[in-house]
Amino acid sequence: MSQRLRKTIFSAAFAGTLIALVCWQLSATGAFAQTASGHANGQSAPGGVETGVPHPPQFDEQHRPITAGGIVPSGPVIFEDVSEKAGLTHWTHKMGTSEKKYIIETNGSGVGLIDYDNDGWLDIYVVNGSTFDALDGKETPSHAALFHNNHDGTFTDVAAQAGVNNDRWGIGVAVADYNNDGWPDIYVTNWGKNRLYHNNHDGTFTDIAEKAGVQLGNWSTGATWGDYDGDGRLDLFVPGYVHFDRNNLPSGGANGVPDTFCTFRGVPVNCGPRGLKGEPDHLFHNNGDGTFTDVSDKAGVADKPGYYGLSSLFVDVNNDGKVDLLVGDDSTPNYLYINRGDGTFEDDSYQSGYALNESGRETASMGIAVGDFQNNGMLDIFNTTFSDDYKPLYRNEGDANFTDISYQLGIADITVPFLGWGDAFLDYDNDGWKDLLMADGHVYPQVDHEPWGTSWAQRPMLFHNIGGKKFEVVPAVAGTGLADIIAGRGMAVGDLFNDGKIDAVINVMDGHAVLLRNVSPDHNHWLELKLVGGPKSPRDAVGATVYVTANGMRQRGDVLSGGSYGSTNDPRPHFGLGQATKVDDIEVHWPSGKVEHFTLPGVDRIVTLTEGSGKP
């Protein structure tokens, strides 16, 4: 293309944009004559802002809040709750008291899926909370659980033997092989000092957080691992939420917390996060010798304003081969940092559209899910948020530009009464289109005493992807996992039974963990890939991107650690293949920058791909 032609095209495009803007202004100006109304309408002002929420309460036919109702008697069964059968109900999560007097008692904890013993079967790490009495030595601390997969549908808690009880006020878990020894390690975030559990290769772990320099000390949340500087070693990002001071507990009208921040719809509730001091975020560079260096300031991701971070994810959102960084912030703008490739990041939060929802609202972001729901090779983002707010899905328009299209996709109004936490894109029916799952539960027990159409315990929501154009809610059939009314928090998804169907584990506030086994009646084919990085990539290939071509579609999968509220999903990219019985191509973009192609003899299998063994 000649220079002149380029200039002509650019000029025409630029002029077109200007003309579009002017036309938009003129048309909007013309329209206002019809929409303007005057004093004559005489609407009265509300008595107080907390009552001015325009979303009417939603109840089902039995007058249950829709978040704890709306259950249908029959329909397709997608998830079976096998928690008891699997042996998960002997363990209970506990965080504070049932009154949830303080915000530290109500946010809950996450789940990590990890094959800690490298036997080819995913195990489950479930984080536990704690209580003030436990901190004071008046009761035994609650233990985390490490459920070993027995390969027969049951699990055994081996946390004590493995040395991963934590016994602190646990929040989140991020799983990755930080030292490239081929064995996954566990980073646990706490209110208090964090843990880095180094995998000893013998079924046990050793906490090396202090020596590694990644302990921190106040309220850390949903961490993420990623090799941001391309040195082949995984670095660690840890968001901070609230600086919570045990000796200065927040309460309404005292300790400098305005009453506004201690009420919800006019009812007194626990205070925050607004009105409380934010805890900064931290980026730790992996030095390769078992230690890390805090490079938050230098890298430009230190969260100087002190936003309330709850979740984070290293992921390449602009397809330049470098992992970028997403941070989901509660009641403050989200961050989207673009990796410049020189050890620093550019704050693209507002320009990208990710900081706010489409109408300019800061959201109470809880969990981050990424997935290519349109199969166009670009990752989209879905954030869970508070009740009285819809859950935004940001469509990737390319060049790190995102548009919140929840209303257009049909997932806005229906999600308003729910308070979402863990979330994930997953192809539950293996039709080749990524669906959406979110775990839900409120933070205020008081909502059960008010006619607001929401509830403390809520059912999970599953949305079926209709060809990348719409999402339809999958009915909550009585007796199935989607009809579980639970105080859901962290959630991780993965193939726990190696049957090609993606299951989900939900950490439940003050309850037992819930295992939703995928029993979708479809007969579609599938593929799962375990990636092993070469010497210039992280060994567990975190940060790799895979494109699978089959059934006339090209799908994208990524190896990630973190994202969903305080949780880490199955590291093996999963692909539903529909009726395809062969895969045309597998293209792996390794973190090292190398691109390789692989072929397979068949489908319906889990395949290990090692960097260096494919074709250019």
Add this chain to the structure above:
Amino acid sequence: MRNSIVAGLLPALLSLPAAAQRDHWRQATDAELSSVLPARAPVANEHIETEMRTASGIVDDQGRYIAGVVLLTAGYSAEGKYSHYFLVQAPIRAGGVELQPGEYVFGWNRSQDGETLTVHFNVAATGALVGTADARLIPGKIRAESLHIWPPSERAIIQIGRFGIPFQVEHDK
């Protein structure tokens, strides 16, 4: 040559919506906004905290402001009745709604298709409705903003998120 034509057209295209503006308006600085916008806005019988980092506004050469800031309505980002405090020190017409100098609040409801916000302007002190106007998606790639009041010489838009309401400064009455 073509570039020259486009460059020549640019001021004319941009000045179309600003043609009626008599006075010189520019973007107000953060310090200026902090000096004129309240940390706690008077709304009906209450004072509601504002989020000053979301403040935006314009000021003319007579020191008159058109400025606004997000109200912290419930501790979380629920779509409350009022989302923004809005200070008007020169008469304007925003999306067809005439606003005389005074203190206002506005809020909005979103259409089912997500393409439009119906914005209602109310008197801050009493809550009395002044009028409603549609905010529509602004074409092209644009930053999402909590609030951006653009100078008339640039866009003459009150931007909420990626939606906009055209406005013009009226002659004093």
